[in-house]
Amino acid sequence: MYPSDFYYSKDHEWVKIVGDTVVMGITDFAQKQLGDVVYIELPAVGADLSVHQTVGVVESVKAVSDIYSPISGQVTEVNAALNDTPETLNQDPHGKGWILRLTIKDKSELENLLSASEYEKFVEGLGA
């Protein structure tokens, strides 16, 4: 269920390391909690983010949810296709539903993230 080569935050974001950058998105657990996503606000390319900073907003029919940055870095790319087809976040949260790409400012921040098995245990513990 949760790709073993990703890292995860307790805010239900995933991170995939690609060289000096990471790609991030929200997890399957997060999209299930949200329900049908209808709208997303993405940050600007070039924005400088600190870890845990609010980078955008994802909205479902019933809920508004902040998206937090799992690490510090600069936004190099955003998935603008999500503006037209936000349902991709529900359909393929770990693949086509990727949200943005960030440079890595401080590699040690990655150690604060969870592995796939740690994240699965964490989610189980939430009793959802």
Place this chain on the structure above:
Amino acid sequence: MKKTRFYDCHKALGARMIEFFGWQMPVEYGGIIEEHLSVRTRAGLFDVSHMGEIIVRGRDALAFVQILTPNDASHLAANQVQYSALTTPQGTFVDDILVYRLAPDRFLLVVNAANIDKDFSWVDGHKAGFSVEVDNASDSYSQLALQGPSAEKVLQPLTDIPLAPIKRFWAGLGKVAGIDALVSRTGYTGEDGFEIYTTSPEPRALWDGIIDQGRKHGVLPIGLGARDTLRLEAKLMLYGNDIDDTTTVLEADLKWIVKFKKGDFLGKAVLERQLAEGIKRKIAGFELVDRGVPRPHYPVYAGGEAVGQVTSGTFSPFLKKSIGLTYLPVEFTAEGTDIEIGIRDRRARAKVVPTPFYRHADKPAAV
């Protein structure tokens, strides 16, 4: 926490449950958008047993209902229904309701779940001088709603009540899935459909029977999430959001339920004056021009000034645009008027549009 008699049905279907005014209710099963579209294109089944039922009976039942409500209940034949309200002396809302005339001297008032105790106290508290009995029968009743273009096709095989002759806002009595029920052609979705009431202590067969019968027609179970998006597209009011004890029946654009000629009723004098002087504000529908989702309490701007708040708002699954309702000063209520909705730190452009946002053709009367 209260549970309806269909609680196990929802758990078995994997519903996501929420707490709603003291009730454990299903908010969604497979997803709000899928459920919403199922009702618009096929049919959907709702458990609405949390709604309240107040029985008014006795020699003065009609006279009593006439005082409490602005619509004309004397027009109701047995088994006829009307949309109405319990009004305050200020012409504002205690609640919006359906009035069923079960017999010449027996009425069933169907009220919102959030207001059951308040409404019963209100009605009971006004009965002095009337030869009536008022009963809060809410806990005895269960209620399902089957809504959508296929509703009649799905329901007919399950009931001995001939459905085709039942026109909108009429009801019939009989058995559905072997269970005694009152069935009315009414609903809260803007589609054709039925609301089914029973006092059977074990009504599960009603839910299971309709789901089984409906499977080949693509009937889905529908939660409160889609119930809200459906009613908003149809511009049906939600007490607490769009109407309450600070909004008059005329400001809520419901003049059609006010029958001034029928005799006295609570709030009549205020509403007559308001009609003569002209209302200063009115509820209006809008759609967003910029991207975003309007939600209740978001600020609304017109002519550059803050004029109020969104009362209801959502992304409309059928129309695929963002829609909402708000009270505007009457000078801003013309179709096409530009307004703005405050969404977090920006102002999204919107415009006033005619309502209902969605309209399905009325079922033609039976020949």
